[in-house]
Amino acid sequence: MGREKLLLIGNGMAGVRTIEEILERDAAKYEITIIGEERYTNYNRIMLSNVLQKKMTVDEIITNPMQWYNDNGIKLVHHDPAVKLDTDRKQVTTASGACIEYDKCIIATGSRSFILPVEGAQLEGVLGFRTIDDTVQMIEQAKHYKRAAVIGGGLLGLEAAKGLLDQGMDVTVVHLEKWLMETQLNEPAGNLLKQDLEKQGIKFLMEKRTTRLRGTTRVEAVEFSDGSVLEADLVIMSVGIRPVTGLAKEAGLKVERGIVVDDFMAASARDVYAVGECAQHNNTIYGLVAPLYEQGKVLADVLTDRPTEGYKGSTVSTSLKVSGCDLFSAGIIHERDAIKGIEAFNGLTNSYKKLFIQNNQIVGIVLYGDTSEENRYYKMLRDKLDISALNPVTLLASAAGEASSSVADWDDADTVCGCNGVTKGTIVNAIHTQQLTSVAEVTRCTKAGNSCGKCKSTIGELLTHVLGDKVTKAPTGICGCTDLSRDEIVLQIHEQGLKTSKEVFQALNFRNAEGCSKCRPAINFYLNVTFPQEHQDEKESRFVNERMHGNIQKDGRFSVIPRMRGGQTTPQQLLKIAQVAEKYNVPLVKVTGSQRIGLYGVKKEDLPQIWEELDMTSASAYAKAVRSVKTCVGASFCRFGTQDSMGLGIKLEERYEYIDTPHKFKMGVSACPRSCVESGVKDFGVIGVENGFQIYIGGNGGTEVKEAQLLTTVATEQEVIDLCGAMLQYYRKTGNYAERTAPWIERLGFEHVKSVLLDPEQSKALLAELDEAVAGKRNDPWTEVRNNENREQELYTVGRV
């Protein structure tokens, strides 16, 4: 007897989560097929605003790669929406004409952006914000257009607005109501939010009803009912979402606003179920992830014949993913008859809290500015705690300093991960029974932390609490100060808008308040890459070589290696080097491994003067940065040379010198396949051939010898240079500090890196991002010291008595 056929319509978060829950319970029960409309495998839709806000890439938000479908024997009908559901014959037809039979069918078609039915809504440049495609389009359009109007000041609209602002647009949010996020916030909190967002540069038009979008082919302006007009060449509609129910309706299922389901997620036809944003349970449609996951669990129980009490509805809570605007909202947040509020406003910190109380129980919470107590209040709300013993002042007073703020003192039933409904008890149990030692492992085993990621620091705290010292052995922590991996730290830097290493250490509970010699340079690097304009490079967090701009020798003296682009020098330079070496009694003059000349054994206090006399720039031969480019003499002198390798090497060096990278980044350009500069063991190696240039990446000649892999062959020097920049930026964004490109490529997968770099769009975007990030920063550090900028010369002082 064959297995029963389970068909999921909709390849999104709610549906795929349900499948995961089913697999967890009984992986062998069904033969599973998933029909997906989008071009992507399942991704974390919540993170789209992070993509738009440049905090993450599209690849990073894919939660289930194709591998997952293969590994679990799931057939994915990709990029081919279901168009017909026949509940009598139990089959579904897709747009391409495929007909799929089922024994059980789950509808999880989610929802779409609601596009206001006004004139002009079909114009070019009017978008929703719902899918990867929407997001990619927004990013693309932001490059060509200047003024964006976001219609709708709700959660999604504000995240979209912040994203477009980060993409460099001039953004105005148009909102119908008197204050922002009116379903989650009351007026005072909404106004505080507006002030904070205004400070970040977003403009607002409140109480405006959009009546028409003006334009001939592309949108040009938004018209309002009061006659006023806002010019805009990109309009984002974020006035709400509508469940996708067309398929269900045509199939004759009972559909009101959503597909009507009972407590067991069953729709009105036999063997058809619905979960997620398309489902209507007890007159309510949920648009947040936590309830959808709860529904998924119930349905998984039902479909694997496990006992379940059914779904009873959810209390929802919300937070906003915009840096610098911490807010939390849960339950009923408007006063009416029996519901009264108590509130407190702290003008010093611009924070606000209001609790809504009915029959001595908290029924609603609004926190703005300081959300550190969301768990304390949320617990009171969820557990329907009798608060009659607490007077309003004690209730509103901060619990800071009390033990209850530490996760160690939470009850086992307290929720750590709100998105996935994972309690402290579940996590502690998993840590014990499955011997987990890192946040990443906890996330893998319990799902806590895999949606919005906000709770990861709490999970880290919990690990330390349970395991004590053992947790330091977790392989994922970047050093003994933390259990968080590089990715987790970088995500939190983005999420929480952490701008200094001090903030990082504090917010992420590093064991040493000032970090250690391992994490300090790493965090400084991540901050530099994340906030290139805002983060002030921390000299005291740089390793001595990068702080002093010379390589420290075993006796504490330094080396001086001047830049000679492409390995080319002149008699004048050689004379100068000789004079300096003689004058300062430099103990060793040597040709270096990458075709430069090094002066070794220079005293620290002599460095500024030597640089002055050399009047040459630094070759960065000490830094985790783009290093010098090795070249052969090439076509101009060599009888085998096919290309001008020296010329290209010099161009590459000129274009990218003084850019920091996770580890040193070495390049070589050879003019023929004999590859005299050993391009095959370079991070970025070029070999000239008759018809162009072969590009090899990820090679390494030291520690662990690694042969570079052929990325592609291109025709022009410009393509070589552009690809190099794209690779540099991708390496900077995704590399672990102190990870060379060879292990980096191994970790990410060569095919993946290749697909990113060879995708013209992504490659172009990376290069633009690199240029923006390093603009004004690629200065020769020796010159800066010579000019005594920022009193740099003090660093070279040695007192003598």
Next chain:
Amino acid sequence: MTQVKQKVFVANFEELRPRIGREIMVDGSKIAVFRLLDDRVKAIGGVCPHKQGPLAEGIVSGEYVYCPLHEYKVSLLDGKVQEPDDGCVATYETAIEDGKVYVLV
């Protein structure tokens, strides 16, 4: 028997950058002086007992400095090398008077 200590000028307090060491040579021996994040000033022997690394060039975290050569972690309070390594360096009293930093040798 009491020994009279010599007061040696290091630098003006403002010239010392928090968490970046300053080296001074007194009678041929190296002393590393540090201004901590909380503006206390500490001085220890400037040479790591392991392989003679210059401690003044190390990364400073709280009350410790990490030797730049092999990351030995040395206490700025008592000069002790932290586990799992061992060893120790001298410590020196410091004084700040009229914005000037001195080491007592």
